[in-house]
Amino acid sequence: MSLETEIEDLWARADEGLTASEAGTDERDTLDAFLDALEAGEVRAAEKQGDDWVANEWVKQGILLNFSLRETQRREYGDVAYHDVLPLRSTDDLGERGTRNTPDGTVVRRGASIGSDAILMSPCFLNAGAYVGDGTLVDSCDTVGSCAQVGADVKLGANTLLGGVLEPVEDAPVVVEEGVSLGAGCRVTSGFVVGHDSVVGENTLLTPRIPVYDLVEEEVVYGELPPERRAFTRFVESSVGEHDLFEGGAYKPAVVATAVENRTLEATEREEALR
Template sequence: MTLESEITDLWQRHQTDDASFSEAEETLDAFLDALEAGEIRAAEKADGSWEANEWVKQGILLNFGLRATEAREYGGVTYHDVLPLRDTADLGDRGTRNTPDGTVIRRGAYVGSNAIMMSPSFVNIGAYVGDGTLVDSSDTIGSCAQIGSDVKLGANTLIGGVLEPVEDAPVVVEDGVSLGAGCRVTSGFVVGENSVVGENTLLSPRIPVYDLVEDEVLYGELPPERRAFARFVESSVSDNDLIPGAAYKPAVVATELENETLEASQREDELR
């Protein structure tokens, strides 16, 4: 049987309480190894759009459903979890840096070559971090999030996780994207390649993206090669008698990338 067929069979039996950890341990460990090696991913791009690999997300959920919480030791600290932290011995051999005191990579996460992880930062199970990507201080990369190569995540950036439902695609930040400090990307939002997003911008499918390049309003995606920043636009609830004056809601404005923006991003590359 392939790893996919083994996970699918386990998932079906788990739904009827007919699966145990003792029989599944070898398969679950092989599954986590494959995630950490980048051999399998929670989502992949096909025909121009990102689609979830349902069986991979099922495998992640099985690790929570079949494993027991137990006391574990790391760095002289006792913690309790169903999973150990990831073995990071391979990172240095591939040119990846991770600073001490707070760089946490959970079992089942992939971190590429020549990446940088500053502390404190956290990468959850099923997440994929591409080659040459910078994960800055106080960043969180949620479960199954897909981060491309040569991405810059500014300090205090949150990349949300999407585990359930299994058919839903996770958050995706494509190659070459730069997210300013304090950005939040949630609920399966896709940030198109080589875009530059300003500080403290919230990217969520519930918030409109006003794309001034193509003169359209988008939800759930930022097109490639855009400069994006947060703005507030007037809300329809302004008409409610309970609200004095005008009411505003968050929005994102996307424009063409300017040479000055690209040059600033390139200067940051040189500092790395």
């Protein structure tokens, strides 16, 4: 059987009541082989099909099975003891591929894929199922959530959070395509897709609930930042602005996207675009 078939069969058995205490050597061998394939980048939680990113449901099932069919164990990370169902990922392969991971806080959970010539600055955290492409920088205090997909030559500024979206299995996770630069303090959540070669200003929240005012195509989009954009946060008038509690008006966040070569936008132009 293929690895996909084995995972799907194991998923069905777990759905019928198979527990961690009942899982034997064969089941653990399948789970280990699956994690090896994830770390090698041979399987991924999501892939691009045409213009859309689509979740590989069986891969997300495999990650969940590694949680549900394993017992929590006492483990060690340096001098620190911790308890988890998964060990940390071995980093022995990174040096030979030109990837650097600095000490004292670079935490990579088993099942995370890391490309060649990448840089992981401590402290940072990569969760199971995360994919980080070649030449990408994961800066200090960054979190790359479970199943998040980060392309090649991406810069994640310090204190950036990429959410994961492990469940439901049919939902695509957060995706940051190749060549993107996210400024310090950015947050990308709930399956949002950041298009390739975009530049995002610091402290920008990208989530499907916040509109993106794309001034290039002159449209409002949700859940994605189109490729080759420069994006930053501005605030627009909220519908609750006339409430007595909000003297002087109330505002809600929005994201403004311009052509990537447009480094600035005059205040009057921003106001006109947002209105």
